[in-house]
Amino acid sequence: MFALQKEKHVELAIEKIRPSLGSDWARLTHRDIEMLKYILGGAWVSIDRQTWEKIAFSRMTYRNVMDLIAIGQDFHSNEMDQRTAVEKATKIMLKTYENTL
DSSP, rough: OHHHHHHHHHHHHHHHHHHHHGGGGSSHHOOOHHHHHHHHHHHHHHSHHHHHHHOOOOOOOHHHHHHHHHHHHHHHHTSSSSHHHHHHHHHHHHHHHHTTO
């Protein structure tokens, strides 16, 4: 059940990110998208729901997404521990919320 909720929230985030990138979305490889899902999933598991709900995924830039993908790759290859990866990813994602204030 928990894994299904995580997957659902990650897919909803992707659905918001995709249109915000416009034609830049096509520049992402399948592996890039998988790494984006991987780090979003790790973040969803680790941060509280109130924080997750504050993230304005529709305001993410191509640079934000590429930074998240790089963090996902480092985390996936064990070059970065989960705590550090989630902290870095959350910082990037919360910038989208701060830009709405």
